[in-house]
Amino acid sequence: MAGPIKSVLFVCLGNICRSPTAEAVFLHKVKQRTLAIEVDSAGTQGFHTGCAPDERSQQAGEARGYSFEGLKCRKVEKQDFEYFDLIIAMDEVNLRNLQSECPEELHEKIHLFMSFSALEEDIVPDPYYGGKKGFEYVLDLIESASDGLLNYITRRNT
Ligand code: 4NP
Numbered sequence: 001m002a003g004p005i006k007s008v009l010f011v012c013l014g015n016i017c018r019s020p021t022a023e024a025v026f027l028h029k030v031k032q033r034t035l036a037i038e039v040d041s042a043g044t045q046g047f048h049t050g051c052a053p054d055e056r057s058q059q060a061g062e063a064r065g066y067s068f069e070g071l072k073c074r075k076v077e078k079q080d081f082e083y084f085d086l087i088i089a090m091d092e093v094n095l096r097n098l099q100s101e102c103p104e105e106l107h108e109k110i111h112l113f114m115s116f117s118a119l120e121e122d123i124v125p126d127p128y129y130g131g132k133k134g135f136e137y138v139l140d141l142i143e144s145a146s147d148g149l150l151n152y153i154t155r156r157n158t
Pocket residue numbers: 012013014015016017018019047126127128
């Protein structure tokens with residue numbers, strides 16, 4: 001893919017737990033590094049459209065210093081595939097759903113988030129039906145993959 005990466009879209013199923021957390025963590029790290037990258041998140045399903053992120057995600061994230069202010073759930077739209085330079089899926093189901101909606105020539109924009117982390121995990125697991133520990137684990141994975149993704153973008157953009 002040619003050109004610098006100026007925008008990233010994080011995608012999960014509901015856009016209320018994992019992808020808004022990724023958006024909050026990644027934006028925090030973008031600002032820390034004084035980079036100019038547009039960050040957004042969306043879900044492959046629209047069950048919670050217009051809702052704020054899950055309270056449990058917000059509590060766990062805010063305790064680590066991340067802001068969820070103004071985040072509202074939305075569904076992935078056709079124009080997202082054109083607009084965003086990178087589209088980052090939390091798990092293989094999200095990946096396959098994105099691939100099935102995305103024009104073939106834009107598939108190279110879609111990646112699994114954990115492919116940018118050195119950790120053993122391949123996916124960011126859905127914490128929705130689990131306990132508090134799951135939300136902490138999601139944050140651990142997202143922090144690691146965000147650092148890796150920012151290193152990748154920095155290398156690509158220089
Ligand atoms: P997320 O988690 O994909 O990380 O936002 C989920 C949120 C809601 C549901 C499933 C997963 N749900 O079935 O309502």
